[in-house]
Amino acid sequence: MLRINNLHAGVEGKSILKGIDLEIKPGEIHAIMGPNGSGKSTLASVVAGKEEYEISEGEIFYEGEDIEELSVEERAHKGIFMSFQYPVEIPGVTVTNFIKTAINETRKAQGKKEMPANEMLKMLRDKSEMLDIDRKFLSRSLNEGFSGGEKKRNEIFQMAMLEPKLAILDETDSGLDIDALKIVANGVNILRSESNAVLVITHYQRLLDYIIPDYVHVLMDGKIVKSGGKELAHELEEKGYDWIKDEVSV
Amino acid sequence: MNKYTEDDLREELKTKEYEYGFYTDIESDTLPPGLNEDIVRAISKKKNEPEWMTEWRLEAFRGWLEMEEPEWANVIYEKPDFQAISYYSAPNKKPKYDSLDEVDPELLDTFNKLGISIDEQKKLTGVAMDVVVDSVSVATTFKKTLAEKGIVFCSISEAIQEHPELVKKYLGTVVPRTDNFYAALNSAVFSDGSFCYIPKGVHCPMELSTYFRINQAGTGQFERTLVIADEGSYVSYLEGCTAPSRDENQLHAAVVELIALDDAEIKYSTVQNWFPGNAKGEGGVFNFVTKRGICHDRSKISWTQVETGSAVTWKYPSCVLKGNDSVGEFYSIAVTNNYQQADTGTKMIHLGKNTRSTIISKGISAGKSQNSYRGLVKVNSRAENARNFSQCDSLLMGNECGAHTFPYIEANNKSAQIEHEATTSKIGEDQIFYCNQRGIDTEKAIALIVNGFSKEVLNKLPMEFAVEAQKLLEISLEGSVG
Numbered sequence: 227m228l229r230i231n232n233l234h235a236g237v238e239g240k241s242i243l244k245g246i247d248l249e250i251k252p253g254e255i256h257a258i259m260g261p262n263g264s265g266k267s268t269l270a271s272v273v274a275g276k277e278e279y280e281i282s283e284g285e286i287f288y289e290g291e292d293i294e295e296l297s298v299e300e301r302a303h304k305g306i307f308m309s310f311q312y313p314v315e316i317p318g319v320t321v322t323n324f325i326k327t328a329i330n331e332t333r334k335a336q337g338k339k340e341m342p343a344n345e346m347l348k349m350l351r352d353k354s355e356m357l358d359i360d361r362k363f364l365s366r367s368l369n370e371g372f373s374g375g376e377k378k379r380n381e382i383f384q385m386a387m388l389e390p391k392l393a394i395l396d397e398t399d400s401g402l403d404i405d406a407l408k409i410v411a412n413g414v415n416i417l418r419s420e421s422n423a424v425l426v427i428t429h430y431q432r433l434l435d436y437i438i439p440d441y442v443h444v445l446m447d448g449k450i451v452k453s454g455g456k457e458l459a460h461e462l463e464e465k466g467y468d469w470i471k472d473e474v475s476v
Numbered sequence: 477m478n479k480y481t482e483d484d485l486r487e488e489l490k491t492k493e494y495e496y497g498f499y500t501d502i503e504s505d506t507l508p509p510g511l512n513e514d515i516v517r518a519i520s521k522k523k524n525e526p527e528w529m530t531e532w533r534l535e536a537f538r539g540w541l542e543m544e545e546p547e548w549a550n551v552i553y554e555k556p557d558f559q560a561i562s563y564y565s566a567p568n569k570k571p572k573y574d575s576l577d578e579v580d581p582e583l584l585d586t587f588n589k590l591g592i593s594i595d596e597q598k599k600l601t602g603v604a605m606d607v608v609v610d611s612v613s614v615a616t617t618f619k620k621t622l623a624e625k626g627i628v629f630c631s632i633s634e635a636i637q638e639h640p641e642l643v644k645k646y647l648g649t650v651v652p653r654t655d656n657f658y659a660a661l662n663s664a665v666f667s668d669g670s671f672c673y674i675p676k677g678v679h680c681p682m683e684l685s686t687y688f689r690i691n692q693a694g695t696g697q698f699e700r701t702l703v704i705a706d707e708g709s710y711v712s713y714l715e716g717c718t719a720p721s722r723d724e725n726q727l728h729a730a731v732v733e734l735i736a737l738d739d740a741e742i743k744y745s746t747v748q749n750w751f752p753g754n755a756k757g758e759g760g761v762f763n764f765v766t767k768r769g770i771c772h773d774r775s776k777i778s779w780t781q782v783e784t785g786s787a788v789t790w791k792y793p794s795c796v797l798k799g800n801d802s803v804g805e806f807y808s809i810a811v812t813n814n815y816q817q818a819d820t821g822t823k824m825i826h827l828g829k830n831t832r833s834t835i836i837s838k839g840i841s842a843g844k845s846q847n848s849y850r851g852l853v854k855v856n857s858r859a860e861n862a863r864n865f866s867q868c869d870s871l872l873m874g875n876e877c878g879a880h881t882f883p884y885i886e887a888n889n890k891s892a893q894i895e896h897e898a899t900t901s902k903i904g905e906d907q908i909f910y911c912n913q914r915g916i917d918t919e920k921a922i923a924l925i926v927n928g929f930s931k932e933v934l935n936k937l938p939m940e941f942a943v944e945a946q947k948l949l950e951i952s953l954e955g956s957v958g
Contacts, residue, residue, distance in 0.1 A: 274913055275912075276909055277909075278905075297912070297917075298909060298912035298913055299912045299913075299915050299916065299917045302912065302913055302914060302915035303915050307913075307914075308913050310910065310913075312906075313910065314904070314906050314907045314910045316907060316910075316911075316924065316925055316928055317928055317929060318927070318928025318929055318930070318931035318932070319924055319925070319927070319928035323924075324914070324924070327916055327920065327924060328911075328914035328915050328916055329915075331915045331916045331917065331920060332915035335915065367928070368928075384914065388914070388915070
């Protein structure tokens with residue numbers, strides 16, 4: 227589904243990613259872990275297509291297509307979703323209106339008609355129930371005055387509504403208490419299927435207790451320095467990142 | 477990345493032609509340019525006005541001669557040459573029409589281009605329209621229904637003929653002839669406009685609507701609107717405007733007077749979309765408007781405006797809260813782009829006891845434009861328990877525009893409670909990226925953000941107007957992001 231070859235990227239002339247190789251197949255959950263400043267969020271932004279990042283070397287293939295030239299929204303239309311670490315506020319625009327716009331713009335780009343209102347309502351009802359979201363929440367302004375947990379839950383709710391093929395969760399666990407974390411993780415697990423894939427980016431292992439990854443990659447200084455199964459996450463939790471640093475430098 | 481950048485957007489905006497930039501060639505009956513007492517008399521004569529009206533105009537003209545053009549507003553423009561303007565222009569085929577079939581087809585075509593099918597309006601929305609093209613009413617609809625309720629809705633010229641006692645009693649009582657330079661000019665030369673009277677206790681069953689258009693090259697338009705809501709009555713009045721594009725500046729100096737007698741309510745909504753000038757700041761309408769309403773006991777006046785057009789706007793719809801327990805409201809969205817300049821706001825004059833006013837102003841600036849809110853809240857010494865709440869929010873796009881807030885407060889009574897809140901924000905790249913990531917392109921994202929920002933005011937507009945206003949916001953801001 228996603229294949230990244232020798233990716234080098236940076237911002238304003240500063241290089242951040244220094245040769246990433248990663249392959250994610252449908253049905254898989256990958257976790258990228260790493261200390262602060264290792265380039266985790268940059269990787270998420272580059273895959274999503276954020277303009278300010280320059281790719282200097284390497285390729286990103288999504289469903290066999292080189293997506294470097296595609297705009298952010300074109301990638302979104304093709305099924306790439308990124309859950310933001312810091313979701314932005316849009317005052318005066320309700321959660322419902324925002325999601326409706328997002329869904330219909332995507333459908334338009336795919337040459338489909340707008341989703342009928344009754345279908346939209348049913349979907350909103352079903353998915354909000356599934357994620358234990360109060361319906362009142364849907365008529366609030368997007369992220370305005372939301373708690374950290376509400377913002378993240380709203381991200382997962384949007385993901386559920388947009389039904390992406392590839393979901394990138396950028397530090398979705400940050401700022402969440404354990405209950406919120408469970409709800410978010412539960413949402414991701416419910417949405418998991420054979421045909422979609424998830425890339426979880428996190429600093430801590432605890433989210434991975436609830437979203438069990440197939441592969442764990444450790445990112446350091448712009449490179450994946452170690453990959454393994456879910457047990458690697460536990461090892462990192464126990465020993466911290468330093469032992470890998472030592473291992474790598476050896 | 478091959479991405480639609482900010483620069484591309486700017487470029488597109490520059491080349492974007494004014495959507496309603498077309499010109500209808502209808503033979504016109506136009507006075508030669510220039511302004512003197514003879515011209516004032518000629519206008520009055522062309523309109524077949526009674527002697528008292530001619531005198532009223534002449535007195536206004538004499539007052540105007542003594543006055544100077546105001547310079548205090550935060551706008552810069554080349555002052556119009558008042559001797560180069562033709563002060564009267566009326567469509568030639570003048571008689572009133574009983575049905576649309578009789579209306580000049582070219583004129584109907586103009587309306588069609590604007591998306592205003594009178595037929596459709598009649599059928600679908602139940603809006604009675606008094607259509608003003610270049611100063612003279614050419615079509616009036618729904619008059620019968622209104623007449624059954626005793627409501628008078630006609631052109632001001634007609635009102636001068638048919639209801640002289642009402643016109644005489646109220647014209648110039650809220651905006652005196654010498655109120656300001658442009659009001660004086662308007663009083664001297666106003667060509668037409670609308671008149672509305674709602675009798676005691678009558679709830680006007682439909683939204684009254686007038687579409688103003690400036691049509692004849694080089695003719696300023698000076699409308700005069702007078703709305704009288706008698707005791708215990710209610711009316712919602714809609715005013716919407718677009719104008720064809722033109723190279724030289726066009727002057728527009730309207731005067732609107734609202735009178736809400738005891739227990740009456742007037743809701744006055746405006747959507748203004750006159751030609752704003754091109755991307756270089758050439759051309760565009762000068763919009764110097766005086767709008768004011770007076771509230772008697774327990775009455776309410778609510779102004780709602782969406783201002784997207786004009787090169788220069790100078791406009792302060794105000795309320796004189798003369799009666800006890802009266803209420804004044806002002807809800808405004810002002811959008812400026814390219815080189816547009818807007819200095820707009822309101823005056824809430826609290827004279828009566830327990831008077832309340834609310835001001836919600838939303839300014840959106842893009843391009844190299846300047847957008848100012850100027851508002852006065854004045855509480856008279858005898859206005860016990862007056863209350864005001866003001867909120868002025870500015871939204872900026874890009875780094876070359878300006879947003880300014882000039883709130884004035886004069887409280888002369890200790891019991892007054894006045895609150896003022898102001899915010900300034902910018903459409904951020906992170907907001908755009910967020911929307912893009914959800915599949916919403918930049919144009920649509922801006923529309924979404926702007927609509928959200930303006931929502932409190934858009935919600936105050938009558939339904940069919942709100943839709944039009946929302947479209948206008950999108951058109952006015954297409955391709956401007958920072």
